[in-house]
Amino acid sequence: MTAIARQKFALVDVNAMYVSCDRAFDPRLRDRPVVTLSNNDGCVVARSNEAKALGVGMGVPWFQLRDLARQHGIVALSSNYALYADMSNRLVSVLREYSPRIEVYSIDESFLSLNGLEGQWPSFSAMGQAVRARIWRDVCLPVCYGAGDSKTLAKLANHIAKKRPEFAGVADLTVMPSGEMDQLLSSIDVGEVWGVGRRTATRLQAMGINTVQALRAASPKAIRAQFGVVMERTCDELRGRSCIELEEVAPAKQQIISSRSFGYTVQTLREIEEAISMFLARASEKLRAQGSRCGAVQVFVMTDRFAERDPQYCNAFTVPMPEPSDDLRMLARAALWGLKRIFRTGYRYKKAGVVLMDISGRNMQQATLFDSGVRRARSAEVMAALDGLNSRYGRDTVRLGSAAGSGRWTARFDRKTPNYTTDWGDLPIAR
DNA sequence: TCTGGGGTCCTAGGACCC
């Protein structure tokens, strides 16, 4: 066993990314409660601090906020993803000037390796302040900066930088005296840890582990036994032992999804065909960008699950390609053929999409059929319907994934199913 | 009236083989 050199990371994260991007171009939006809405102006996907202070939750449907918005003058903006992507690229190019090794983790977060940079700065806090000032000046985005001995600690530091005013947007855990660190981490809920979701947080709390500090102090063996290697790694990371590497090059995608809810329900095959063609253009562009080919194209449609009085229908069909392809026309032909197999007249369709599966170079064992994104429980009704389908079309043609347990319902498709078909036409939409 | 769109990883246990 060789000694591992101490690693250091920073996480730079944009505050309320989408709102901040829009503010960069319209300073009148500063200091006002602002939210950014999802596609079709459906849900809140970003909130300014002022909006958060008014109690606006993440993912809340906009129509439920109308009154609150009127009362407090909340400004709602449609999302503009092209703008956000452009701003994100500018931000990353600035960050590259500060560290030679960067992982672009998401559109608004990047990890920086701090190894070997100690000599360049009086402290990492000083570096953080410099990064913040520079990004504000050149990209006009407010960021927070957190440094730690692992990516998990850097994430946590960033959380602290964001939530505790006394840190002024920069927190460095790499030099914090251990007593002070213990005290600080004792004041943070265990659920804030990267990798601890709602389910795990509940189970930890039942064991009396309520704070980050308590998780840090827990017995690794017990954690391993109860939660598996992932949580054990998280604990190691919290103790300052870095286990999660910086990923400078993003791995190729194993599946590529393109889907949208329609602004209005549509009823004709023609309309859905047009949408599917657009989805495929987007998806195949991503496929080619990563130099892959795909072996099967899946197409799915569904009605409006909230229109409880309308007849409900959702279905998917997966078409294997004669040979793996990245050609838009070939893929589109397959998808449109599949669409004809599942399209039924007499329904008002609300959502459709495509999934590129069986992508070359990645041996995917499972493909998510689609994720409805719904918070709902697995009902007895759904289970009964599933049983019916599975007995009719073959054992386990369709199954519901775990997400059901966590309140999200994911249907999964087994590609070993004959003809790659999953016909769950009778599956009712659960609540 | 109006309710987002993407992704990944781990593990237990059964099937199957020698």
Place this chain on the structure above:
DNA sequence: TCTGGGGTCCTAGGACCC
């Protein structure tokens, strides 16, 4: 027919992230 061990592959399900 029974007993025994070692190993790999696959899949169903659970969880997490932005």
